[in-house]
Amino acid sequence: MDQPTDEVLLDIHRRMVRIRVFETEAGRMAEAGKIPGALHLYVGEEAVAAGVMAHLSDDDWITSTHRGHGHLIAKGGEFDRMFAELFGRATGYCRGKGGSMHISNMDLGMLGANGIVGAGPPIAVGAAFSTKFRNTDRVAVSFFGDGASNEGSFHEAANMAALYKLPAIFVCENNGYGEYTPQANHQAIVDVADRASGYGMPGVIVDGMDAVAVYEAAGAAIERARSGDGPTLLECKTYRFFDHVGVRGMGLSYRTDEELEEWQKRDPIHMFEARLDELGVLSRDDAAKIHEGVLEEVRAGIEFAESSPLPDPETLLEDVYA
Amino acid sequence: MDQPTDEVLLDIHRRMVRIRVFETEAGRMAEAGKIPGALHLYVGEEAVAAGVMAHLSDDDWITSTHRGHGHLIAKGGEFDRMFAELFGRATGYCRGKGGSMHISNMDLGMLGANGIVGAGPPIAVGAAFSTKFRNTDRVAVSFFGDGASNEGSFHEAANMAALYKLPAIFVCENNGYGEYTPQANHQAIVDVADRASGYGMPGVIVDGMDAVAVYEAAGAAIERARSGDGPTLLECKTYRFFDHVGVRGMGLSYRTDEELEEWQKRDPIHMFEARLDELGVLSRDDAAKIHEGVLEEVRAGIEFAESSPLPDPETLLEDVYA
Amino acid sequence: MAEAAQREITYVGAIAEGARTILNEQEGAFIAGEDVAGAGGVFGSYRGLLDEFGSDRIVDTPISEEGIVGLGVGAAATGLRPIIDIMFMDFMGECMDEIANQMAKMRYMFGGSAKLPITVVTMSGAGMNMAAQHSQSLEVWLCHLPGLKVVTPATPYDAKGMLIAAARDDNPVFVVMNKLSLRNQGPVPEEAYEVPIGAAEVVRAGDDLTFVSYSRMVSEAVKAAEALSADGIEAEVIDLKSLQPMDTDTVIESVQKTHRAVVVHEAVRFAGLGGEIAAQIQELAFDDLDAPVARVGAPFSPVPFSSVLEQTYLPNADKIAAEARQLLGM
Amino acid sequence: MAEAAQREITYVGAIAEGARTILNEQEGAFIAGEDVAGAGGVFGSYRGLLDEFGSDRIVDTPISEEGIVGLGVGAAATGLRPIIDIMFMDFMGECMDEIANQMAKMRYMFGGSAKLPITVVTMSGAGMNMAAQHSQSLEVWLCHLPGLKVVTPATPYDAKGMLIAAARDDNPVFVVMNKLSLRNQGPVPEEAYEVPIGAAEVVRAGDDLTFVSYSRMVSEAVKAAEALSADGIEAEVIDLKSLQPMDTDTVIESVQKTHRAVVVHEAVRFAGLGGEIAAQIQELAFDDLDAPVARVGAPFSPVPFSSVLEQTYLPNADKIAAEARQLLGM
Ligand SMILES: Cc1ncc(C[n+]2csc(CCOP(=O)(O)OP(=O)(O)O)c2C)c(N)n1
Ligand SMILES: Cc1ncc(C[n+]2csc(CCOP(=O)(O)OP(=O)(O)O)c2C)c(N)n1
Ligand SMILES: [Mg+2]
């Protein structure tokens, strides 16, 4: 795996910023009571989605989690239709039927956020089966959390992917918590990657705050998958800066502010921007401009959503069957 | 772990012979049309049940599988009530309601054969939780197959047992097949024990045809569990001499006769008897006498079953609720 | 008790009180589930219990529903009295084997030798924009399984009393709570009491028709009854409370008086429990009926996210009243 | 077709023929499940298909029901047409999440953008001494889930024709086969044909009462009808064939003629689909009914092992006829 080109670095940066700004504003909207239901934000974990998705095209598939906006954005999701979905509007990606926990876009190869922890990996295995069945070189990436790694569905999916040598990549976003339960209280292991050998696939651990590290490790795993050598379990050590649901970052009772502050020092976007600056790829000023530009896009997305019509009640019974 | 004493060796031998003779005659009865339903026989795998159960008392718990007679016999099950159950009689352990796939005896600490592959491990975790909750030094052993190791329920149970450091032992009876599917077609790994490290527990591989090896490895795992050090995954490499269901051993299409013959050369009872003879613990003649004695017991059991009454139809709705 | 009953607490507080009662009373009782300990339950149902009873008895689990229920089954069969929390009823999909094939059947398969004093607490219902996978009412899956009991508290009083009754019962009992009711206030005695499993209650008397309901829809049926009252129609409202066993007698007695019945639940109407109830009513009170037994339930779609759709989806007082009016030819 | 229809094959052979038809016709079709390839299915449903279509299209899986169904969901959403085999319907407990929360809801949650042409073949029913975990009829779980279709072939003809219809449908369809019917012979055309999803059939005409049934119980209802015929009672027998969608019109039309109905299924009576059917009949034909709609189903217990108990448990022609006689006041 070569070092990422400048173009790739800028691309990764852009994806991360898009996630950060979208999520931050989405959090605001939720706090303002404009987004109903449960909102699981991805802030802090941007390097994972961005580093992986930089390798994928619309023809590659991903499955996501309850914390799914970041994956969709990194896969090319547009702010306007995303916000429209979170706002429950008819113009949303799911016509207002899915909301945050089911946001999806088939054209972008995004097989949905998922309200069921652990439900994604078996579906990704199905998508990988599909691309292999048709002899394409497309892959399927399944994102899931440290908590989800304890669901039996993950186990079954991992075993099947290895058995059939499917072009699947299992990306564990280990943010140290399943809801309010720290990893040490939900599994006796430290590295989820240790589970890989039990399925007969490589397990790789990577710093999930370092977008380049994620990019490189994901690249190797995806390359392996595309060449028919089967799946990889890629564990990205990361952290969520906000609460499990909604925004509040500090003052949570299940983790310390110190812990958060330690992780925030390694903010994936700050670290990446320092690096880009150092490399002369993107100056601080230009980075700031990108944030501003994205913020404008986000605001336009919110405006689109707010001015979009609510679903017609008549559509309730549509989309149940093809 | 010390070497087993002569007494222990004779005890293990007896348990194995009891299983072998019971299963062989049960198979005959099924072929004669006297036992209805599905009968999964344990012949060939006796060393596993015997070697493990030699360490347990009635206060220790086990969960079993669809292939459960051997476990119950080794745990102290009586032939008469076992045959009565297989024959569907009112005098059976389950009053004729369970049959082969649900045969059980709570007084012996046997939490049932189970028709659902993989359902046992979580229940064993519950039993282990129970003994720990009450501060006893009792353990729970869960038997399951290579096929069952691919069920998510096994994964969840193993993770929980390790997390809580429960006195549980996961005994994988790897007989190389799940029904008619060879292991290589259901998992990409060779050793199920490789899964242990993914839960944070030791994984041990043992020759499942060698009763002493099983006895020693199980002893270490049980000792570990009793002293509060948590679970072990113990993989016993074994083979079933009969078909998945019922008896026919040779001429099966999913495995070769040569393969069976190779394994039969390592018949756990023959090997063990050779060793006992060599050690001067039990002569060939005395061994033969034990077989004969057990056969008589088995015949008496069958007679008991055959002369037992069928369940009263009125009992249909009993035992649904306490 | 009259005075104690004046005290009002929330539905979620009543769950905690019921749990506390049982933990104090039964030394084999423990609570296990995702985030029940450190977080006190994601709905707050078990707040404070970890401090009071310690981590041996209030047990956070991994996200492993099948493992959790299996743990409950194994612990119950070996002498403990587990209270298992399945956060959202929708997650039963992850553990239906341990529920349907183990918990419900073990005693029977073992010819009566096993006893399974296990209580499962879970949350049903829509109305919070939680969309298709966090809003379901799947009680019919459970009611169809011999070996299980199923209760559905509609009030804080019942939440506490039925949880206590369930946990004292020697059988597996599902206590299906309703998440939109969590903040509801109601009178709840401080002392321990049971709301008996298997007994329905007439919560509003009336002569003109009978609403048969359970869980949150009871209050919607009462609202519908009040609206009808303005038109001179007096509806009797029955809260079934316990779905399995079901107190059919109370229902039939009412219908024999009113001659008309509307069965109301939030669950999808098709193949919901309402079919069973309606079928029983016409079986047992055919000659008393002046009109077919009507049913109000959710339409045949998953639960949608957007409020406008979700409100269209949900049964409510207006829809119940409209159904009643149609039944009465109004 | 008249001549081809003369050919008789077994129900299990008809499944294989239906599967073969689809595999030849749809290049995205494949079969996945435990022991479907090397063993040809534990019931023989797929015998010969591995040789014919190869291991890319006939796929043995690990014992991982949730993984298998998830594989089907993912493959279907991405353009294939999976036929997923779940050996025994009882094993749905292991995969209800992928069935109920993914397969059934994905299209809806995605606002219609996903299409899930997935067929699930599974076996229901008791009568083979397979006891509590291998004998259930759990179709009501599925029928209650918007997004799924459910069909229940009673004959070899329907087994082939409904499997083909299911696999050609762009929605998830459960084809619930019956294991006691596997060796039944019946006329099956060699060519491809569909038995339409959503259409019931009057399999025996009669004027005195209507038996509404499906799956294996259709033949028991016919036997009961024949027994009643000796007493001068002519029962009409309807095979629903498709439970979701359900052809209520055909049922109502019959009841309007006969004025009496007995709903018959093998599933546990309480909270079974019979409740829905009975409720609908009295809703839609109340004034036509001369007696309450009766129901025959299994009693409220798990399926027992011993023959004497299992036969006591199972609905059959005698019990159906007895229920009919009672309904007729005989
Ligand atoms: C089957 C299931 N069980 C429980 C939940 C409730 N729940 C939602 S998110 C979550 C924690 C998930 O933790 P993890 O997989 O680590 O993802 P993270 O939230 O940390 O990104 C839980 C328990 C659920 N949605 N689905
Ligand atoms: C959940 C479930 N899936 C499938 C089956 C059908 N089945 C019964 S035994 C068996 C094979 C089990 O293989 P293994 O665990 O290796 O045990 P063995 O029979 O080899 O002892 C299968 C697939 C079942 N009973 N339960
Ligand atoms: Mg996490």
Ligand SMILES: [Mg+2]
């Ligand atoms: Mg095996």
